[in-house]
Amino acid sequence: MTQDQLIHRYDAVMMNAFGAPKRVFARGEGVHVWDADGRRYTDLLSGIAVLALGHANPAVTRAITDQLHQLGHVSNFFASEPQIRLAERLAALTGAAETRVFFANSGTEANEAAFKITRLTRRTRIIAMEGSFHGRTMGALALTSSEKYRAPFEPLPGDVTFVPFGDAPALAAAVDETVAAVILETVQGENGVVPVPAGFLAEARRITREAGALLWIDEVQTGMGRSGEYLAHRADGIVADLVTLAKGLGNGFPIGACLASGPAAGLITPGLHGTTFGGNPVAAAAGNAVLDQLEGGVLENARAVGAWLADAIRELGHPKIAEVRGRGLLLGVVLTEDIAPRVADAALEAGWIINAPRPGVLRVAPPLISTREDLEGFVAVLPGLLDAHG
Numbered sequence: 001m002t003q004d005q006l007i008h009r010y011d012a013v014m015m016n017a018f019g020a021p022k023r024v025f026a027r028g029e030g031v032h033v034w035d036a037d038g039r040r041y042t043d044l045l046s047g048i049a050v051l052a053l054g055h056a057n058p059a060v061t062r063a064i065t066d067q068l069h070q071l072g073h074v075s076n077f078f079a080s081e082p083q084i085r086l087a088e089r090l091a092a093l094t095g096a097a098e099t100r101v102f103f104a105n106s107g108t109e110a111n112e113a114a115f116k117i118t119r120l121t122r123r124t125r126i127i128a129m130e131g132s133f134h135g136r137t138m139g140a141l142a143l144t145s146s147e148k149y150r151a152p153f154e155p156l157p158g159d160v161t162f163v164p165f166g167d168a169p170a171l172a173a174a175v176d177e178t179v180a181a182v183i184l185e186t187v188q189g190e191n192g193v194v195p196v197p198a199g200f201l202a203e204a205r206r207i208t209r210e211a212g213a214l215l216w217i218d219e220v221q222t223g224m225g226r227s228g229e230y231l232a233h234r235a236d237g238i239v240a241d242l243v244t245l246a247k248g249l250g251n252g253f254p255i256g257a258c259l260a261s262g263p264a265a266g267l268i269t270p271g272l273h274g275t276t277f278g279g280n281p282v283a284a285a286a287g288n289a290v291l292d293q294l295e296g297g298v299l300e301n302a303r304a305v306g307a308w309l310a311d312a313i314r315e316l317g318h319p320k321i322a323e324v325r326g327r328g329l330l331l332g333v334v335l336t337e338d339i340a341p342r343v344a345d346a347a348l349e350a351g352w353i354i355n356a357p358r359p360g361v362l363r364v365a366p367p368l369i370s371t372r373e374d375l376e377g378f379v380a381v382l383p384g385l386l387d388a389h390g
């Protein structure tokens with residue numbers, strides 16, 4: 001069946017949540033995917049910062065398959081060894097003396113778990129950042145700043161105040177002893193790959209500690225090696241109370257995690273939260289397989305190739321490129337004009353998958369296993385794509 005026929009069927013049956021799909025994909029391997037007509041693309045978006053190890057990664061596929069043959073699901077009345085092992089490995093990343101883990105199936109669900117934990121402090125106010133994105137369920141949406149996403153669904157769970165991202169005096173003014181938590185991202189991916197300004201995380205840590213509020217870092221997009229670190233905020237030397245993870249954790253197998261440390265670690269007790277699928281052995285096996293490879297050199301690759309790619313795009317010196325920002329292999333190419341959606345469409349036509357999280361920003365987030373050779377072609381075509389549009 002051709003791609004046009006499949007898109008026609010999609011349009012007739014799928015809820016129109018995402019607009020018309022730009023392609024229907026049939027197969028993937030490493031940094032490449034093939035559409036239903038057999039055309040090959042290089043995936044520089046990784047399913048939105050998900051496929052850290054690329055498509056159809058053999059070790060992840062093997063781990064999932066073996067686990068599925070052995071034990072696929074048990075419910076949370078019971079436990080499994082892969083789940084326990086993954087929790088131990090994630091807890092070891094936080095830098096805290098004690099971390100407790102709750103597994104979910106997505107980023108927004110990891111954030112719901114953390115949101116509920118903040119309510120158990122007996123305080124209710126939450127301070128979130130302008131430009132934030134934390135997910136689409138009602139709780140996570142309440143913490144997401146975009147008016148367009150929020151307005152149709154109000155009233156949302158209340159008591160959320162937004163402050164400018166990176167503005168320490170504004171944060172200090174907003175945080176008092178009524179505040180349960182401050183939530184922020186280390187890089188605002190959906191806002192156009194905006195990294196947190198230097199020093200802000202340390203200030204946020206100091207301000208929250210002094211007020212007895214929790215510091216909650218949403219690492220759903222930046223975590224698990226995307227930034228070149230296991231957890232991006234650890235590069236700033238701080239320890240958070242709540243850390244949420246999802247996108248890269250299962251290399252495409254759905255899994256999320258909420259890591260609660262210090263004063264947040266013991267707040268969930270039986271009956272207060274739950275999930276049917278979260279932490280199932282197959283998802284945990286995927287997470288363990290991802291961690292195995294991050295430990296085996298993939299993290300270093302993300303750092304080195306990310307630094308090279310950012311420099312290579314900067315060195316183009318193209319007049320429509322204002323700036324290249326981000327961390328590791330989560331890069332935003334900031335343009336001087338709002339032509340990013342058209343440039344992303346043209347890139348797709350040329351066989352390169354990127355996206356435009358903002359009208360003036362291209363997001364480039366290739367698999368963490370990408371080599372320079374995989375990406376050189378994109379750097380070479382980018383000036384032509386920019387010249388042809390706007």
Ligand SMILES: *Cc1c(COP(=O)(O)O)cnc(C)c1O
Binds near residue numbers: 133135185190218
């Ligand atoms: C994608 C994302 C989410 C939501 O994750 P889903 O798996 O889509 O629910 C939350 N926070 C951040 C920072 C994200 O990038």
